[in-house]
Amino acid sequence: MPALRPPLHLAPQVGAGLGAGALLLGALQACARRHPADWRGPGMRQGLVLWWVRRDQRLHDNPALRAACAEARQRGLPLLCLAPLPPDGPTRWGFARLGPHRRWVEWQSLQALDGQLRRHGQRLGWTTLTPAQALGELAARHRVVAVHAQQGLAPEEKAEEAALVAQGLPLHRHESGGLFEAAALPFARAPDTGLPALPCSFTPFRQALERSQRQPGSPLPEPQSWPPSPAGELPLPALQPPCPPVDPRSSHPYTTPPCAPGEAAALQHLEAYLASPAVPVYKKTRDALSDPQASTRWSPWLATGALSPRRAWAALDAHEAAQGRSEGSDWIRVELLWREYFRWLMAVEGARLYHPTGLKPGAAAPGHDAAAFERWCQGRTGLPLVDAGMRELAATGWLSNRLRQVCASALLHELGGDWRAGAAWYEAQLLDFDPQSNQGNWAYIAGYGTDPRGGRHFDLDWQARQHDPQGTYRARWNEGHQP
Numbered sequence: 001m002p003a004l005r006p007p008l009h010l011a012p013q014v015g016a017g018l019g020a021g022a023l024l025l026g027a028l029q030a031c032a033r034r035h036p037a038d039w040r041g042p043g044m045r046q047g048l049v050l051w052w053v054r055r056d057q058r059l060h061d062n063p064a065l066r067a068a069c070a071e072a073r074q075r076g077l078p079l080l081c082l083a084p085l086p087p088d089g090p091t092r093w094g095f096a097r098l099g100p101h102r103r104w105v106e107w108q109s110l111q112a113l114d115g116q117l118r119r120h121g122q123r124l125g126w127t128t129l130t131p132a133q134a135l136g137e138l139a140a141r142h143r144v145v146a147v148h149a150q151q152g153l154a155p156e157e158k159a160e161e162a163a164l165v166a167q168g169l170p171l172h173r174h175e176s177g178g179l180f181e182a183a184a185l186p187f188a189r190a191p192d193t194g195l196p197a198l199p200c201s202f203t204p205f206r207q208a209l210e211r212s213q214r215q216p217g218s219p220l221p222e223p224q225s226w227p228p229s230p231a232g233e234l235p236l237p238a239l240q241p242p243c244p245p246v247d248p249r250s251s252h253p254y255t256t257p258p259c260a261p262g263e264a265a266a267l268q269h270l271e272a273y274l275a276s277p278a279v280p281v282y283k284k285t286r287d288a289l290s291d292p293q294a295s296t297r298w299s300p301w302l303a304t305g306a307l308s309p310r311r312a313w314a315a316l317d318a319h320e321a322a323q324g325r326s327e328g329s330d331w332i333r334v335e336l337l338w339r340e341y342f343r344w345l346m347a348v349e350g351a352r353l354y355h356p357t358g359l360k361p362g363a364a365a366p367g368h369d370a371a372a373f374e375r376w377c378q379g380r381t382g383l384p385l386v387d388a389g390m391r392e393l394a395a396t397g398w399l400s401n402r403l404r405q406v407c408a409s410a411l412l413h414e415l416g417g418d419w420r421a422g423a424a425w426y427e428a429q430l431l432d433f434d435p436q437s438n439q440g441n442w443a444y445i446a447g448y449g450t451d452p453r454g455g456r457h458f459d460l461d462w463q464a465r466q467h468d469p470q471g472t473y474r475a476r477w478n479e480g481h482q483p
């Protein structure tokens with residue numbers, strides 16, 4: 001086996017942290033030089049099976065991982081688990097695509113997955129190269145007999161898959177990350193794509209599911225038997241980004257164990273939340289601005305895939321079986337169905353969700369006031385509730401659902417900003433960034449999505465009186481700041 005060649009291209013280096021470590025294949029090469037035997041093992045000559053890790057960073061309920069393990073074992077080949085990091089680089093709006101909180105959380109989530117895999121004699125390799133670059137490089141040196149991966153939904157994810165297929169890589173896509181597979185939905189499916197004929201808004205989607213009485217599939221168990229990892233050391237370059245300072249006001253301190261990224265913390269949190277008295281009152285508390293018990297806080301783990309939504313749904317079933325159904329448990333399911341709806345909307349509409357007028361081609365295109373957008377990002381709009389929210393987001397990577405709506409509405413309606421710029425800012429900042437939920441919610445509020453009322457304009461004074469009557473939240477985040 002020849003030593004690994006230098007990478008064809010290196011991912012762009014943006015700032016410090018992960019961007020500065022865009023050198024996996026460089027490190028692979030160095031590793032191969034240090035361990036010349038490592039990448040010449042019989043397994044590698046005969047071939048290998050790959051699990052391409054995407055937004056499914058877990059061992060439980062993971063069809064792609066299970067298929068990769070089964071195929072590797074059946075063929076007697078090693079399994080390589082490889083995770084290209086999320087795309088980084090400057091956005092068209094003038095800021096980096098990965099903000100410091102998300103960057104660190106993405107990294108920690110992979111570290112946690114590596115820890116889980118090591119319990120089974122496996123390890124995780126990662127790269128800041130694109131999937132096509134990284135897997136192409138691998139395939140140039142090793143016989144990659146199969147690549148198993150979670151099926152992508154967003155246009156960028158689909159383009160990544162197309163680039164692998166164009167290189168002749170044997171890609172197997174697995175539906176995962178949602179509650180339902182396409183075939184289990186109660187809607188007709190397009191013969192060419194297999195995609196469902198989705199109702200035009202959320203309520204008929206939910207009602208059709210309720211009428212059909214269809215339930216999400218049961219979560220799959222972890223793989224029972226594991227193939228060997230490729231012989232020798234996996235290249236694990238030291239890419240760790242700096243840990244952002246923990247703001248003592250954070251309501252989701254992701255550097256502390258209960259909120260830490262990864263599957264183990266996700267499952268512990270799921271259990272703890274459902275064992276708490278928070279579930280029955282969820283519908284009444286969910287709009288709170290900063291109380292960590294007010295809503296489930298499952299989204300950061302759902303976003304990386306450390307938690308499967310089917311596992312969360314099944315845990316709710318078990319909770320109800322033991323403690324009874326409640327308004328709160330019903331409503332958590334409704335919210336999980338919102339997530340599901342936006343997944344299918346992205347699958348069906350794809351790139352249209354990124355057009356200036358989204359799903360409303362005849363509508364007036366949004367304007368954009370760049371200076372006002374900048375003030376919005378920095379929390380200097382002079383609108384106290386919005387400024388407080390935007391400061392919390394920048395300082396902690398978290399924002400309650402209510403404030404996500406309020407701040408989005410203010411950007412669009414008070415500040416004349418483009419909804420796509422707002423969506424890009426949330427993408428960079430949110431710990432729980434998820435392409436479907438983010439783009440779908442932004443389009444909805446902007447009136448370019450599936451809101452039957454044509455978009456939302458929140459009355460800021462009313463929102464402040466209703467959700468921050470004493471001004472505590474505004475004081476917490478605005479004190480000491482000039483607008």
Ligand SMILES: Cc1cc2nc3c(=O)[nH]c(=O)nc-3n(C[C@H](O)[C@H](O)[C@H](O)COP(=O)(O)OP(=O)(O)OC[C@H]3O[C@@H](n4cnc5c(N)ncnc54)[C@H](O)[C@@H]3O)c2cc1C
Nearest residue numbers: 295296297298299335336339401404432433434437438441
């Ligand atoms: C403009 C805007 C952008 C958003 N961007 C994201 C995003 O990038 N990632 C993300 O996960 N959520 C996003 N949301 C949805 C929602 O704000 C978060 O899912 C929720 O605040 C997460 O907190 P939680 O886990 O405590 O939610 P809960 O209130 O406990 O809800 C339980 C789960 O249901 C799902 N859910 C709840 N509300 C929504 C919703 N409106 N749309 C889709 N799914 C929902 C989430 O998976 C959530 O974890 C966005 C909402 C808005 C208005």
